[in-house]
C-alpha cells in the first residue's frame with residue numbers, strides 16, 4: 001500500500017482498493033474516503049496516518065461494496081469517526097446481510113456467500129448523503145451521483161479533485177475483470193458520460209491510478225462496455241429459439257475467458273452479465289419469457 005500525495009492536503013492510499021484522504025487545512029480534522037476490504041488494510045492506513053501525524057475524524061463510504069467498507073467497523077471502534085454514506089447504500093452498510101441475500105435471489109444466503117468480499121461488518125451511519133454540495137464540520141464536499149456500478153454510488157469532489165469510486169476502472173482493472181461488475185448498464189453509460197464532462201483537476205478511481213487527464217480511461221471503459229454488449233447480442237442472435245438465462249451467463253463467461261471458481265464469482269458475474277441483458281430488454285431488442293419453467297432470452301419477435 002502506497003501513500004500518495006496529490007496536492008497540499010489531498011492524498012490517496014494506492015492499493016487493490018484505493019482509499020482517499022483529505023486533511024482539512026488549519027485544523028485537526030481528516031477525512032477518509034472509503035475504508036478498504038478489512039481490518040488489516042485499515043490498520044496499515046492508520047499506521048501511516050499516525051506516522052505522518054495526520055488526523056482521521058471523518059469517513060465517507062462511497063458505496064456498499066465490502067471491499068470499500070470492510071475496514072470501517074474497525075475504524076469506528078478505534079476512533080468513533082463521523083460516518084457518511086449515500087442514501088440507499090447506507091441500508092446495506094447497516095445491514096450487510098442484504099448484500100449476500102440479494103446475490104442469492106433473496107433467500108437466506110448460504111454460508112459460502114457470507115464472506116468478506118460480499119459482506120463486511122455492519123457500521124453506524126451518522127449522516128445520509130444525497131447528490132449535492134455539503135458543508136460538514138469545515139469540509140466542503142460536492143457529492144456527485146454516479147450509479148450503475150451500484151444502486152446509488154456517490155463520487156465526491158474536494159478542491160477540484162474527484163474521488164470517483166468505482167464509476168470507472170483503471171485500464172489494468174478493466175482488463176483483469178474482463179466483464180466489469182455493474183448492476184445497470186444504462187446508468188453506467190450515463191455516469192461515464194457525466195464523468196467525461198466533469199470539470200476537475202484529476203480523478204482517483206476505486207481501482208486504478210490517479211490521473212490528471214482521465215478522459216481516455218473513461219473512453220476505454222465506454223468501449224469495453226460496448227464490446228461486451230455486442231458480444232451478448234451475438235450469442236442471443238445465434239439462438240433464435242431462445243436461450244436460458246443460466247446458459248447465457250455460461251456462454252458469456254466462456255466468451256470472455258472468465259472462470260467461475262466459487263459462489264462469490266458466480267454471483268458477481270451473473271449480476272454483471274444480467275446488466276447487459278436488462279439494457280437490451282429496456283431497448284426492446286430482446287424478450288424475456290418463462291418457457292418450460294425457465295427464464296429464457298430471445299431476440300424480440302418481428303425484429304430483422
Ligand SMILES: [Zn+2]
Nearest residue numbers: 063065149166
Ligand atoms: Zn464496488
